Amino acid sequence: MMDKKQRILVCDDEEDIVSAVSIYLQAEGYEVIKAYDGLQALRILEAEPVSLLILDIMMPVMDGIATLDTLRKTSNIPVILLTAKGEDADKVLGLNLGADDYVSKPFHPAELVARVKSQLRRYLYLGSYVTRPQTLRCGGLELDTETRCVTVDGETVSVTPTEFAILKLLMSSPGTVFSTKEIYIKALNNGNSTVTGGADNNVAVHIRHLREKIEIDPGNPRYLKVEWGRGYKMEEMREEIR
Numbered sequence: 001m002m003d004k005k006q007r008i009l010v011c012d013d014e015e016d017i018v019s020a021v022s023i024y025l026q027a028e029g030y031e032v033i034k035a036y037d038g039l040q041a042l043r044i045l046e047a048e049p050v051s052l053l054i055l056d057i058m059m060p061v062m063d064g065i066a067t068l069d070t071l072r073k074t075s076n077i078p079v080i081l082l083t084a085k086g087e088d089a090d091k092v093l094g095l096n097l098g099a100d101d102y103v104s105k106p107f108h109p110a111e112l113v114a115r116v117k118s119q120l121r122r123y124l125y126l127g128s129y130v131t132r133p134q135t136l137r138c139g140g141l142e143l144d145t146e147t148r149c150v151t152v153d154g155e156t157v158s159v160t161p162t163e164f165a166i167l168k169l170l171m172s173s174p175g176t177v178f179s180t181k182e183i184y185i186k187a188l189n190n191g192n193s194t195v196t197g198g199a200d201n202n203v204a205v206h207i208r209h210l211r212e213k214i215e216i217d218p219g220n221p222r223y224l225k226v227e228w229g230r231g232y233k234m235e236e237m238r239e240e241i242r
Helices: 015-027 038-047 064-071 088-096 109-125 161-172 180-188 199-214
Strands: 007-011 031-035 052-056 079-084 101-105 135-138 141-144 149-152 155-157 224-227 231-234
Touching (some): 007 015, 015 031, 015 109, 031 038, 038 052, 038 064, 052 064, 052 109, 064 079, 064 088, 079 088, 088 199, 101 109, 109 161, 135 161, 149 199, 161 180, 161 231, 180 231
Parallel strands (some): 007 031, 007 052, 052 079, 079 101
Antiparallel strands (some): 135 141, 149 155, 224 231
């Protein structure tokens, strides 16, 4: 049970999809707000609190990519994209702009609800490593698990909820190599191993985006390392003497 109703904004120009998704979300106890183009969604987000946005890519007035790009300048709420099959370039672009996950049409609303639950658990109740210290450190990289603040050499870095979850997972076990599937299940899918479609591509895009934010030279990373054929790890670093 949720302590209070969480608001989900569903934005798609197809009213049947908005209606079907809304029915499933409301059955799970969520409050649903509806929008039918990106501009309308942005106006709603400015006017009232929303816990998560479900956003279609192909829409009139303002499409999902432009909406996401605008939203990420002011908000880090979880965003799940709705994409059509064959829109691989748009999926990658959306992930690069800060989307947390995507679902390809046609989809079963129950799958979307499962992804919504996963994103909200991580965003609202992040703390699966409660035995760890509040602040995780790796050289000049620091992550505060309570304030959700990430800094590099004292400079604050803006990360999305998904990027934060991946970084937290890797920094909690420095030197440990996690496969892309493990990262997807533990950091993106809240431990749910039943829905892992697109895991490799999804994780790779988030890793690349993270490197662009935390590394001086993303092509020669100091922190976030790849073990070819195995996965990714956070480099172990000795505590610097100051």
